[in-house]
Amino acid sequence: MAKNLVIVESPAKAKTIEKFLGKDFTVKSSFGHVMDLSKKNLGVDIENGFIPNYEISSDKKKVVSELKKLSKDAETVWLASDEDREGEAISWHLVNALKLDESKTKRIVFHEITKTAILNAIENPRGINKKLVDAQQARRVLDRLVGFELSPLLWKKVKPALSAGRVQSVAVRLIVEREEEIKNFKVTSSYKVTAKFEIDSKKGKTKLVAELPKKFKTKEEAIKFLEQCIAAEFTIAKIEKKPGKKSPAPPFTTSTLQQEASRKLGFSVGNTMRVAQQLYESGKITYMRTDSLNLSNLALGMAKEQITELYGEKYVKTRKFTTKIKGAQEAHEAIRPTYMNNKTAGKDASQKKLYELIWKRTIASQMSEAQLEKTVVTIDISTTKEKLVAKGEVIKFDGFLKVYLESTDDENGEDQKNVLPPLNKGEKLQLDEMIADERFTKFPPRYNEASLVKKMEELGIGRPSTYAPTISTIQKREYVIKEDRFGKNRNYDVIILKNEKITEKVKSEKTGFEKAKLFPTDIGALVNKFLLQYFDNIMDYNFTASVEKEFDEIADGQKKWNEMIKEFYGPFHSKIENTLETAKKFSGEKLLGKDPKTGLNIFVKIGRFGPMVQMGDAESEDKPRFAGLKKTQSIETVTLEEALELFKFPRNIGEFEGKEITVAIGRFGPYVKHNNLFFSLQKTDDPLSVIRERAIEIIEEKRQKDKENTIREFDKDPTVKVLKGRFGAYIKIKTKNFKIPKGTDPEKLSLEDCLKISEDPKNAPKKGFKRKKK
């Protein structure tokens, strides 16, 4: 039995560290937090000073009991969770969950997984920092109170099963507000003049492209300018050369890795993290959830060695980067290859591509600057005071550019940097052509997953471990949808001066094309409006930053954590109560117009099951009729005509086997209903025009499929069936499903067998825990 038990957060880390320490040490992992607030009720005792009710998380019971056993036999238990707020709390929870004896428990920390760092940590143990734990408790309790009081309010006032929280609600706000900016954006156009000159040089003819810095607001002004240039003489007035340099970007953090993988590889945020996890687990890269730019001395040394070997000594420049991100906790290193001499690694194409990106970024960050020479050429026009400008850039020394250049989110990469031909001051230029083309102002870009993460990081909301899950949550709640939009064609004017003649042309370009961008849904916009109206403080972009400041004060011992919570909770809770009493149902109801046949009002709003249209007033004697919106429609844009179409359902389209067939649109899209059974329409079927014959086809297809999936049926009781599911055979009784015990042949089950199996609680459908009411 080992004398020492070391507990870290991640199993891959445990494996590495075990190699560094001798055989007297066993290294195990807690798999992150082992305790959390109870999920029943609030999990916090409001009346008695906000005492948290912690429980061992259900998925951690096994880990905890194993660690408990090992800790009993160990002489010393070393708690080596990360050195940040959450890590400190993990150690504290471990003390409680494992019932550790204080005398044999030691807390150690390290920021990098290197042998020296770990041996050094072992030499310098300390106790648990209770103040830091308190800061974490404040963070945890605040998030619980906000989430578990706001969400139920939404269920009552907006729609069931919605959610709100300190992080997700602000993320949705960003997307809703960006969409509003875009909607209110006024597109204007102006004319940009570009001139092409022919240069005779020793090497033959080359081109020089120059631009007019000024843009013309109207076509008339642009034409007037071109007319002036017909008989003009063009002379080089000035040639300015300036040295410039470019520096490499710092190594990757979680957020910048997600951004670059999105731009360069087209990965979603979730995909990047999944692939990075695989690389981490196979020991190829360091930890992938980090906000630190730091590289260990070992890594710096390896990088230097690698760069010298591959490119030579003059490409080396060792740098240490420091983070500018507020609230960064820097418990880990930056994301880097474990061994810099592996230029490639990974099992599949995704892993290889991501690894290569990390390798290049890390190596480049330790390379010398690129040396540039920037040239600006000014060209006089004899007939006007305006001057043309040509810009050029020559790379004198490539430095880090040999390996890697960070891309940008900028969608219209304007500055084209070309190499200029040899030119002399006073030289007269021969105009080939001059073009004035119409350019339009561009609305602010919509967020994609990665650029939203970037913005969240800037605001200090969310952590490296939560960026990907948060983005998935707001999509799962249907606050936000990720999709492509096809652009529209737009005409623009082009005026050309060539051979001393001016001609005009109209050209066409694609505009508004969007790929994998985040759009707010009706529900997202409505919930955002509700929260902004009643809880503007939580929705404030600075809310997290201001509570973070208080958490820091708690960690410094200047503030008691439950006092901070009390100050927040008092006004917050009375707002909840007040809103509960006074706010009406928040449905976003909008009057579209009147039904021309009946004269009844047509409304659009959010109902229990999402966006819908309503015919007739709620207060009128005749109950109003309802119909759900199609998935492709929105409250914002639906027209009266489209709304009226929706009331054509359910459509009776004939009879089949003596029962009528109807078509309608439900929660899960358009369907055919026959004999109380439902059959989904295909995407290619139009619910407004689908005919009886096609409906029968769909019914027969479904029947065939059901037959194939049925293993056993019983004449005596048709509500009991043995069916083939995606996880194998199961028993269905009415709407409930039951597991079949192992070793039972489903083909041979009798009705009695089925009923018996259904009575055994072991086989009952799992529905989670029932909530206990006090």
Place this chain on the structure above:
DNA sequence: CAGTGAGCGAGCTTCCGCTTGACTT
């Protein structure tokens, strides 16, 4: 994966932050 299918009636839903491997309906 495939299946689900209402307009109110039960019972349920929910947060953020650590971490991976569950093993379903």
